[in-house]
Amino acid sequence: MGTGFFGKVLWVNLTEENFKEELLTGDIYRQYLGGYGLGVKLIYENMPANIDPLSANSVFGFFPGLLTGTAAPFSGRYMVAGKSPLTRTWGDSNSGGTFGPEIKRCGYDAIMIKGVANTPKYISIIEDQKKILDASEIWGLDIIETESKMKEKHGKFIKVAGIGQAGEKLSYLSGIANDKGRIAARAGLGAILGSKKLKALVLKGNKKISIHNRENFLELVKIYNESGTNGEPNKLIRSILQNVPRLAKTIRRFRIKFAGPPKMIREIYKSFGTSVANTLSAETNDSPIKNWTGIGMYDFPFKKSKNLSAIEIQKYKIREYGCFSCPVQCGGILKVPEIKLDETLLPEYETCCSFGALLLNHDLFSIFEINDLCNRAAIDTISTGATIAFAMECFENGILTEEDTDGLKLTWGNSKAIVEMVKKIINREGIGDVLADGSRIASEKIGKQSAEYSITSLGSEIAMHNPRVFPSLAFTYNYDPTPGRHTAASIDFVDIGPINKFQKGFKLPKGWRKSEKKKQIGQMLDTSIHQVINSAGLCMFSTLFGPYPFIDLINNFAGWNVSVDELIKIGVRIQTLRQAFNLREGIDIVGNKLPGRVTGHPPDKRGPTKGISVEYKDFYKGYCGEMGWNPENGYPLKETLKDLDLEFVIKDLY
Numbered sequence: 001m002g003t004g005f006f007g008k009v010l011w012v013n014l015t016e017e018n019f020k021e022e023l024l025t026g027d028i029y030r031q032y033l034g035g036y037g038l039g040v041k042l043i044y045e046n047m048p049a050n051i052d053p054l055s056a057n058s059v060f061g062f063f064p065g066l067l068t069g070t071a072a073p074f075s076g077r078y079m080v081a082g083k084s085p086l087t088r089t090w091g092d093s094n095s096g097g098t099f100g101p102e103i104k105r106c107g108y109d110a111i112m113i114k115g116v117a118n119t120p121k122y123i124s125i126i127e128d129q130k131k132i133l134d135a136s137e138i139w140g141l142d143i144i145e146t147e148s149k150m151k152e153k154h155g156k157f158i159k160v161a162g163i164g165q166a167g168e169k170l171s172y173l174s175g176i177a178n179d180k181g182r183i184a185a186r187a188g189l190g191a192i193l194g195s196k197k198l199k200a201l202v203l204k205g206n207k208k209i210s211i212h213n214r215e216n217f218l219e220l221v222k223i224y225n226e227s228g229t230n231g232e233p234n235k236l237i238r239s240i241l242q243n244v245p246r247l248a249k250t251i252r253r254f255r256i257k258f259a260g261p262p263k264m265i266r267e268i269y270k271s272f273g274t275s276v277a278n279t280l281s282a283e284t285n286d287s288p289i290k291n292w293t294g295i296g297m298y299d300f301p302f303k304k305s306k307n308l309s310a311i312e313i314q315k316y317k318i319r320e321y322g323c324f325s326c327p328v329q330c331g332g333i334l335k336v337p338e339i340k341l342d343e344t345l346l347p348e349y350e351t352c353c354s355f356g357a358l359l360l361n362h363d364l365f366s367i368f369e370i371n372d373l374c375n376r377a378a379i380d381t382i383s384t385g386a387t388i389a390f391a392m393e394c395f396e397n398g399i400l401t402e403e404d405t406d407g408l409k410l411t412w413g414n415s416k417a418i419v420e421m422v423k424k425i426i427n428r429e430g431i432g433d434v435l436a437d438g439s440r441i442a443s444e445k446i447g448k449q450s451a452e453y454s455i456t457s458l459g460s461e462i463a464m465h466n467p468r469v470f471p472s473l474a475f476t477y478n479y480d481p482t483p484g485r486h487t488a489a490s491i492d493f494v495d496i497g498p499i500n501k502f503q504k505g506f507k508l509p510k511g512w513r514k515s516e517k518k519k520q521i522g523q524m525l526d527t528s529i530h531q532v533i534n535s536a537g538l539c540m541f542s543t544l545f546g547p548y549p550f551i552d553l554i555n556n557f558a559g560w561n562v563s564v565d566e567l568i569k570i571g572v573r574i575q576t577l578r579q580a581f582n583l584r585e586g587i588d589i590v591g592n593k594l595p596g597r598v599t600g601h602p603p604d605k606r607g608p609t610k611g612i613s614v615e616y617k618d619f620y621k622g623y624c625g626e627m628g629w630n631p632e633n634g635y636p637l638k639e640t641l642k643d644l645d646l647e648f649v650i651k652d653l654y
C-alpha cells in the first residue's frame, strides 16, 4: 500500500545546470496537500522577501495537485507559482489538459526552478533521463509550434508546457501554456520563465502512482461518474437548456438567478462550456461593458451580444475537448474556415467578454482569431483585453492619438484594430510595447490622467464579472492574495452552484445570505474549501455538479483519516501562508481600493444594477476575525500562526 504522493520534489538550477531531488515527509502533504498549497510552502521558505521576480534568485515551480494523475474526477490540473511580476504579490495560476499528470508520471510532486540560463534552454525529463538542452530552435516559436517540434524530436507521447512569444519578451501579461494553447494565464508568470531563458518543460514519465487503497478509490470514482449520467435531462428539458443563451433578455427581465440542479448545470457546461454566459452576463450587467462604464442592455444589447452567443460558437465545433479525468469535458475544438483556422480551442467566457462586451466588439470571427493568437503566444486574454479597453478609453479622450497607436483607430468595437493591437502587444511593437505589461504600467508611461482608465487591483486587470451582481467579488478582487481574480473564493459567486452539496458534512451557515456575520463565517469556509480543491488539483467547476466524495478520495489515496474540520484547517493554513507571503513583501493589503466604477461609486442610474453600490471594507474585517487575522491590518495573529503550524512565519511578520 502506497501513500499516493511520491514525497519527492525536483529542483532545477539553470545557472549551475544541475538537478537535485528533495525528499518531503508525509506530514507536509497532510498539511498542504499539493498544488499551490505545497507551492506556497516551498516558495515561502526558499525565496526571501523583495526578490525581483525576473531575477536569477526568483524561485518558481510547477505543481500538480495531490490527486492529479489519478482517475479522480476533475483532478487533472497543475499549478504554476512564484512572485507575480504584474502585481508583485503571491502569484499562482492553473491549467488543465494533460500536462499535470505527466509531472506525476515523472515521479515528482513538484518541479522547482531557480537560477538563469545563459542561453535559451528547455528541460527534458524523459523516462528518468533529466537534461537541460539548447532551445535555440524553438525560441521565437509559438506554443503549438514548440509542441510540434518537441514531438518530432522526442516522440509523440511527450507532454510540453512552456512560454510563447509573450513570455520570451517578458510581458507581465504572459502565462505558461500546454496542450496546444491551454494557459495558466494570470499573474504574468510566463515572464519569469522568459527571464530565466527557459522555454519549456518536456516530460514523459514511466512511474505509477501508488494509491493507498486503490480498490476503494476506483470504486468511489466509478460511483461518482455513473451518478453523473443517471437521470440526465429528458429531451424537452435538454432542448430548453440548449436554448439558454437565447433566453438572456427573459432571464434579465424576470431576474432569474444563474442557478439550477447540478444535472442541469452539468448539461449546460457539457454543451457550451463557460461561453454559455456570453449573452446572459452581457444582458444582466454581470459583464463589464465599455471598460466598466456601460450598461449591457443599452450599450451592448442582445442584438449585438447574440453574435457572440454560445449557440453561434457551437456552429464551429468539430469535437468535444476536456481535461484529463474529467467526466464533463466542457471544452471544444473549433474549425473556422472563414478565417482559415483548421483547429482552434473554443473561447472561454472571460475571453469573449474581455474582447467582446468590454470593448463593444460583436465580431465573433475577431474573437476566434484573438483567442487563437493569445493561446499560441501564451498571453492572458483577460489582462490583454482589459489593457486594450484602457487604451481605447485613452484614445476616446485624446490621451492617445493615431500618432501614438501607429495609425490604428482605437475606437470602441473596431475589431480590426483590436486584432492588430493584440499582435502588437504580443510582439511588443510600437504602442504594443507600452501596453505589454498591463494597463497600470502603461498608465505610468502615458501619464495625463490615464490612470483613471486602468481598471486594476494592485496592477492586475479585474476579471469579467461585476461585483454589483455578485457583491463578494469586490472583496476577493481587492483582498485575495492573487488580486483581481474571479476564480478566488467569493461566496456570492458560489451561488451559481450548490457548494453545500459538494462534500458531505461541509455546510455554509444557515441563513448566510441574510446575516453579515454568518456571511463572513461562510466566506471563511468558502475560502478554505477553495484552497483545498485547488491544492488537490481539482477544477473549480467540480463544485457545481453535486455531491463529490472529496474526503473519501483523499483518504483512500493517501491512507489518511482527514475530517471536514481538518480539511477546513488545511485550507485556512494555505490561505494564511499566501497572505503572509504578501505581507512579508510589504504589500499594503488593507490600503488597496478598487476603482469606483467596479463597485458602483457612483451607482448606475438605470439598468439591472441601478442604484447598487458595493461596500466591502467592513466585510473584510469580519472575515479577518474568522480567519484568526488582525481585522485592522490583515496580519495573521501569532496564536493563529502557532495553531496552524506556521511558526516559521512569526519572525517575518513580528
Ligand code: SF4
Pocket (backbone or CB within 6 Å): 074, 075, 096, 097, 321, 322, 323, 326, 327, 328, 329, 330, 331, 539, 540, 541, 542
Ligand atoms: S469541467 Fe472543463 S475545465 Fe473543468 S476539468 Fe472538465 S474539461 Fe477541464
